[in-house]
Amino acid sequence: MKKILITGVAGFIGYHLHNKLIRKGHSVIGVDNFDHPCGAPIQCVKGDILNRSLMDELIAGCDIVYHLAAQIHVDRSYVERQLTFDVNVEGTKIILELCTKHNSKVVFPSSVEVYGTSQEESMSEEHRIHPQNPYAESKWEAEKLCAHFSGRYGTNVSVLRNFNTYGPFQNNGQYGSVIPIFVRRISDGLPPIITGDGKQTRDFMYIDDTLKGYELMTLYDTCDPVNIGTGTDVSINELARKILSIMNSDLSLEYTDPRPNEIMKIRGNISKAKKLGFYPTTTLRDGLKKYISWYDKIHQINQRTND
Numbered sequence: 425m426k427k428i429l430i431t432g433v434a435g436f437i438g439y440h441l442h443n444k445l446i447r448k449g450h451s452v453i454g455v456d457n458f459d460h461p462c463g464a465p466i467q468c469v470k471g472d473i474l475n476r477s478l479m480d481e482l483i484a485g486c487d488i489v490y491h492l493a494a495q496i497h498v499d500r501s502y503v504e505r506q507l508t509f510d511v512n513v514e515g516t517k518i519i520l521e522l523c524t525k526h527n528s529k530v531v532f533p534s535s536v537e538v539y540g541t542s543q544e545e546s547m548s549e550e551h552r553i554h555p556q557n558p559y560a561e562s563k564w565e566a567e568k569l570c571a572h573f574s575g576r577y578g579t580n581v582s583v584l585r586n587f588n589t590y591g592p593f594q595n596n597g598q599y600g601s602v603i604p605i606f607v608r609r610i611s612d613g614l615p616p617i618i619t620g621d622g623k624q625t626r627d628f629m630y631i632d633d634t635l636k637g638y639e640l641m642t643l644y645d646t647c648d649p650v651n652i653g654t655g656t657d658v659s660i661n662e663l664a665r666k667i668l669s670i671m672n673s674d675l676s677l678e679y680t681d682p683r684p685n686e687i688m689k690i691r692g693n694i695s696k697a698k699k700l701g702f703y704p705t706t707t708l709r710d711g712l713k714k715y716i717s718w719y720d721k722i723h724q725i726n727q728r729t730n731d
């Protein structure tokens with residue numbers, strides 16, 4: 425049994441990770457400032473990772489710190505650049521300093537966004553680094569801090585590059601993600617709205633697979649980044665059509681202006697993760713079905729309680 429801290433525990437991935445680690449019998453504490461909670465029921469310390477004395481207290485005695493707290497939304501990172509850098513870079517530095525002090529292992533989820541648009545059929549960890557937005561820049565800066573702490577102070581930190589994860593409780597509001605937003609709109613009888621021509625591709629991974637990747641990183645003792653994705657990609661047009669078909673909807677796709685600097689192709693090369701024992705098992709169709717059936721159930725219960 426390990427003593428574990430999760431920062432950003434009220435967020436989408438943090439919530440699921442918390443539940444899985446508790447089920448496995450670990451002693452888990454979470455902290456979150458509820459800047460962007462996913463809305464799932466969770467008990468945790470309400471606090472900010474920028475509060476060094478609070479974090480010092482929480483990290484003391486921890487074997488592992490999963491450092492998930494971050495401002496994760498690309499659009500918001502343009503509007504709130506300073507906040508994005510304060511939380512994602514300065515906050516990560518505080519966590520690294522304190523984990524070094526307390527000799528705790530750090531697992532840091534960076535993002536596939538650091539690569540920018542794929543220049544190859546799929547992106548290995550050796551792909552060029554080309555952050556195309558402030559969120560991606562902040563994650564790249566944080567990765568460099570991880571490398572610095574590992575090299576200079578011997579901090580035990582593992583960096584994973586998380587491809588696009590989806591699943592229950594993922595945010596579907598203003599700063600939400602594409603799958604939950606499409607499902608909410610279609611469920612409300614509204615067409616999915618696609619930015620640009622919809623030919624941009626993403627490597628979507630179901631939450632259960634992502635968690636396997638996060639846990640595996642605790643066994644990996646260097647800070648060389650590891651891609652955690654599925655090794656497949658799908659265009660946003662195709663994704664929307666798949667969701668419409670699963671939801672038995674005959675709505676048409678709608679299009680809006682492209683995002684500035686949108687990444688046009690993302691597909692992971694996960695050979696390195698596979699060598700470490702990472703094998704994603706949920707197909708996109710199965711993952712979407714699971715998510716949609718969860719959404720329908722929650723939606724029906726909410727409608728009943730509101731009637």
Ligand SMILES: NC(=O)c1ccc[n+]([C@@H]2O[C@H](COP(=O)([O-])OP(=O)(O)OC[C@H]3O[C@@H](n4cnc5c(N)ncnc54)[C@H](O)[C@@H]3O)[C@@H](O)[C@H]2O)c1
Pocket residue numbers: 431432433434435436437438455456457458459460461462471472473474491492493494495496511515533534535536585586587588589590595
């Ligand atoms: N979801 C994905 O597809 C994906 C992809 C790549 C990387 N990641 C990384 O995984 C991590 C978790 O992502 P997620 O999808 O769960 O995001 P999320 O936004 O759902 O969760 C992040 C949590 O961090 C909290 N937080 C923000 N600022 C904080 C602060 N100053 N102090 C304490 N808590 C704070 C938010 O309130 C939120 O609950 C993030 O670091 C993200 O960059 C996620």
